[in-house]
Amino acid sequence: MVQHNAGKVALCFPGQLSKVPDEIGTRSGGGYNLPHPFFEKAWERAGFDLTSFFFQREEEDQYLNLKLQVSSYLLSMVSFDRYQKKGRQWDCITEHSMGIYAALVAAEAMTFEDGLAMVKGIGLILEEGGGANTGGMAAVIGLESEAIKRICAGVGNLSVANVNGSRQFVLSGGVAAIERGLELVLQRGAISAQRLTFTIPLHSPLMESIKGEVRRFISGFDIHPPRTPVTSHWSGRPLNDPDAIRDFLVEELCRPVDWEGCVQYLLSQGVTCFVEMGPTDTLTKLIRWIDRDVKALSYGVRDII
Amino acid sequence: MLGVTEELIQDVKQLIIERLKLEEIAAEDIDTDAALFGEGLGLDSIDALELVIGLEKEYGVSIPDAEVGKKVFQSVRTIAQYIVDNQGKAVAAADGAA
Numbered sequence: 001m002v003q004h005n006a007g008k009v010a011l012c013f014p015g016q017l018s019k020v021p022d023e024i025g026t027r028s029g030g031g032y033n034l035p036h037p038f039f040e041k042a043w044e045r046a047g048f049d050l051t052s053f054f055f056q057r058e059e060e061d062q063y064l065n066l067k068l069q070v071s072s073y074l075l076s077m078v079s080f081d082r083y084q085k086k087g088r089q090w091d092c093i094t095e096h097s098m099g100i101y102a103a104l105v106a107a108e109a110m111t112f113e114d115g116l117a118m119v120k121g122i123g124l125i126l127e128e129g130g131g132a133n134t135g136g137m138a139a140v141i142g143l144e145s146e147a148i149k150r151i152c153a154g155v156g157n158l159s160v161a162n163v164n165g166s167r168q169f170v171l172s173g174g175v176a177a178i179e180r181g182l183e184l185v186l187q188r189g190a191i192s193a194q195r196l197t198f199t200i201p202l203h204s205p206l207m208e209s210i211k212g213e214v215r216r217f218i219s220g221f222d223i224h225p226p227r228t229p230v231t232s233h234w235s236g237r238p239l240n241d242p243d244a245i246r247d248f249l250v251e252e253l254c255r256p257v258d259w260e261g262c263v264q265y266l267l268s269q270g271v272t273c274f275v276e277m278g279p280t281d282t283l284t285k286l287i288r289w290i291d292r293d294v295k296a297l298s299y300g301v302r303d304i305i
Numbered sequence: 306m307l308g309v310t311e312e313l314i315q316d317v318k319q320l321i322i323e324r325l326k327l328e329e330i331a332a333e334d335i336d337t338d339a340a341l342f343g344e345g346l347g348l349d350s351i352d353a354l355e356l357v358i359g360l361e362k363e364y365g366v367s368i369p370d371a372e373v374g375k376k377v378f379q380s381v382r383t384i385a386q387y388i389v390d391n392q393g394k395a396v397a398a399a400d401g402a403a
Binding site: 189 | 350355
């Protein structure tokens with residue numbers, strides 16, 4: 001086949017789903033409806049059934065964000081597996097927020113099984129040790145950076161968790177701070193301001209207290225140098241070294257995601273096509289805002305669910 | 306509704322398609338009165354901002370906040386009506402400023 005696209009292709013792994021996709025949870029499960037080998041592994045190794053959105057252990061099943069996080073990982077991995085099996089090509093990998101685990105597996109820095117164990121383990125630390133219900137997050141669309149920063153500074157205990165574009169941000173902070181932040185951004189003319197499902201202030205300095213536990217947890221995993229370049233979502237730099245990857249996995253929980261900077265970096269490196277790995281097109285739409293001319297598409301997986 | 310022409314309806318549909326890069330959808334596929342968000346076309350808040358910018362650029366009308374946005378972005382017809390109701394005002398304000 002003639003290669004028409006001379007530029008580089010970047011695969012993009014999105015962060016945690018903001019809600020359960022409509023197709024999930026409508027069927028009876030318990031490990032009986034597993035249309036992909038990854039779903040079988042999730043049931044065997046993590047006790048999670050994606051089609052019924054259900055953890056075997058009751059104490060795990062109560063955690064909505066843990067379930068969303070494991071679902072996101074599985075759906076991104078299935079999307080990537082299909083993309084790969086179609087014989088399609090890519091040059092580099094990038095990720096947003098909690099998409100890092102699937103991104104590292106796709107780059108062959110970790111096995112699928114280890115990625116699954118890591119996603120679940122860190123998800124549990126966030127739910128149990130992360131001071132769940134101590135904070136929250138909210139997506140704010142429409143205001144510019146200056147206005148957002150001023151509101152955060154004024155409220156206190158509130159910070160920018162994602163720079164997703166010049167007028168697309170996610171805020172993170174204490175429960176009261178998030179509520180106040182939502183009021184203020186709407187008063188200032190935000191087009192949309194929505195609470196996310198998170199009950200923790202992810203990607204904020206308030207997460208510092210769990211760093212030690214996360215570091216101990218991930219020290220047990222084998223991590224190898226990625227075989228495809230992985231671009232980090234805050235520095236815009238490649239993550240090459242296993243130790244640097246470990247540091248990143250700990251630090252990223254307390255630092256903001258700079259998706260806009262990440263996309264700009266990849267554009268400067270000659271990327272002309274972005275392909276989102278997962279069931280939604282959130283990153284695709286954000287890329288559309290950052291550069292209207294670059295090709296961006298979502299390699300969906302809705303049909304498999 | 307007074308003032309909304311079929312031509313404007315078509316133009317709004319075209320604006321939505323171009324602004325959101327809906328390559329697989331034609332203007333005739335969009336129902337003038339169907340919901341744009343959630344159900345229907347399934348647009349989200351990131352799309353809403355694109356439409357806000359599109360309306361400012363093409364028609365010089367602005368959406369000041371989320372509350373107005375919610376009302377305006379109900380359907381193609383409500384967007385067209387908002388343009389008819391507000392376009393003159395924007396021009397008048399600009400003339401006044403000049």
